[in-house]
Amino acid sequence: MALIDLPAELISHIFTYLRDEDVFSARLSSRTLDKASFDYFGRHFFRKKGFMITTPSLTVLEEIANHKELSKFVQHVWINPDCFTLTDFRYEWSEDGGRSQNDGGDDPEDADSFTDAQTAAAVNRELPQKTNEQIEAYLECTADYMEVLNDNYDGRPTPLEARLTTAFAKLPNLTTIGMRRSENHSPYGWSALQKSVGSDPRQLGPLLPVPSPNLSPSSTLFIALLSAVAQTGVQIRRLYTDVIELDNMNSGQFPRSKLKAACSSMLYLELNIIRGLLEPTLKPTNLTPRLLDDPSNSEFGENLVTLLKSMPNLKEIGLQTLRARSLGHSSIDAINPEKSYPYIAFNRLATEAPLPHLTRIKLEKITTTSFTLQTFLQPCAQRLTSLKLRDISLQSTPSSPGPWRELFDFLLAHCPRLEYILFYHLMHDAGGVSFVEAEPEARNGETADEGEEYVVGQAVFEKYSHITLEVKGREAVREKLEEVRERHWYHRPLFSYAMDEELWHTDTSDEEW
Structure with missing residues (x-):
């Protein structure tokens, strides 16, 4: 046959x-x-598709959406917010064509003042192996990228928002949207660009250390995604973001009227937020990004609270907070942690936006107190089944000298359904926390300074397991928490190992709630 x-x-x-x-x-x-x-x-091939912020890539998204049969299969759309970040030399070259001497202290020349010829010359000097055709392809692609992403702050939808709205309206089963930016993921069109330019458009350089009058591309993408969802009435269940300047968004960029339509159906949120480094614009409008320069920091966390309040049925959250792009990924402000963006934003979230339906929580790079963290966990404690904490610093207070013990006590007393924990590189106000059987001894004659309550000597921290705690199973979790409540130790800053990102980041797009 x-x-x-x-x-x-x-x-x-x-x-x-x-x-x-x-x-x-x-x-x-x-x-x-x-x-x-x-x-x-x-x-x-079409249930989960990734795209770039370029005309050819977004055209394919629209063509899929217009296809009578294929459009029904699309459930998950993700977008890479960057394009040739590593080779965008407009930020690295001065206007006369020579390399700028600033190392992040002074602002570089305005990238928009560069002519195509000057930019091409800079690219050619940096990458002498590039042909004229490759340089031309690079300039054409980046110009298209900026045009699609462009926001003139005139109240009209950006080209990106308009195209996403057109596509989302024709995808009847779309439930997940997000951002991915790494060489491990393949958005449509990246390989064609690599062939034409000779460089991978997915490669990422360092975060720009200088202020800008505009929001980052990932923030502009976030606004476009929410606006497209709100206008089409698509019932989105899951949303995940790259680093965005959420609290720098003004009312015109973050309209409260659209949030209910866009977010009320949300069950899963993974949010990576930062306090943006912005510079004032000469002509501020209600769409100009706002500066978080209030001496009282009263605006820290305002949009975060508003966003979470628009998701009343949220079941899972992943939250990472960073102070500012130029300050790297440290979550601790050694001088005044209580005045830092992560500290204030998380405190507002814990006290102003209770999330009673959460079952899984993942927190990263947050500075807070044990009391505030317990306040955040309290509304969902009876439902909580999974808790991941990475690079979390709990600050000591006069009434709370052992902040992590207090948290372990809370988990044991109030979280009866907890069946998975992953704690990695936990910190306190003066250093790190370890999980070993016996209290480590000081080495080489070291002694603690007067008034210190933490252990000196770092020799025992040559193993990943000493700063990592992963346990599965309800009974096993309870037994381990009872054990580490008595056997966890405070130290000076501890070495941080590389974690398997697949252990930390789990793809829930295939799960049913």
Whole structure:
């Protein structure tokens, strides 16, 4: 019996065993095979699709949305917010074509004042192996990227927002949207750009250390995503972001009227926020990014609270806070931690936006107190099943000299359903926390300074397991918490190991709630 004579459902099942390239070849060989395998083809290749902020890539998104059959398979759309970040030399070269001498202290010349010829010359000097065709392709791509992303602050939708709105309106089963920026993910069009330019557009350079009058591309993308969802009425269940300057968004960029329409159906949120380094614009409008320069820091966390209040049924949250781009990824302000952006923003979230339906929580790079963290956990404590904490610093207070013990006590007393914990590189106001059986001894004759309550000597921290605690199973979690409540130790700053990101970042897009 020939393959095409088999029942359609059997042909479809056979296709699940083929390599991707064989699937393509087989579908092209026969209309019968094409039709019988279409359901598998759509689910396998179009359920989750990534795109770039370029006209060719977004055109493909629109074409998929306009396809009568393929549009039904799309459930998850993610977008890479960057394009050739590593090779955008407009930020690295002075206007006369020579390399700028600033190292992040002084602002570079305005990138918009560069001519195409000057930019091309800079690229050519930095990458002498590039051909004229490759440089031309690079300039054409980056110009298109900026045009699609552009926000003139005139109240009209950006080209990106308009195109996303058009596409989302025609994707009936879309439930997940987000951002991904790494070489591990492949948005549509990246390989074609790599071939034409000779560089990978997904490669990332360092975060720009200088103020800007505009929001970052990821922040502009976030605004476009929420606006598109609000205008189309799509019921989104999951949203995840790259680093965004959430609290720098003004009312025109972060309209409260759209939040209910965009976010009321949200069940999963992964949010990475930062206090942006912005410079004043000469013509401020209600759409100009706001500066968080209030001496009282009263605006820290305002938009964060507003966003979370618009998600009344949220079941899972991942939250990371950073102070500012130029300050790296440290979560601790050694001088005045209580005045830092992570500290104030999280305190407002804990006290002003209770999240009673959370079952899984993931927190990263947050400076707070044990009391505030317990306040955040209290509304959902009876439902909580999973808790991940990484690079969290609990500050001591006169009434709370052992902040982590107080948290372990709280988890034991109030979280009966907790069945998974992952604690990594926990910190206190003067250093780090370890999990070893016995209290480590000082080495080389070291002694603690007068008034110090933490252990000196770092020799025992040569193992990843000493600063990591991962436990699965309800009974196992309870037993381990009872153990580490008595056996965790405070130290000076401890070495931080590289963590397997797949352990930390889990893709929940396939899960049913």
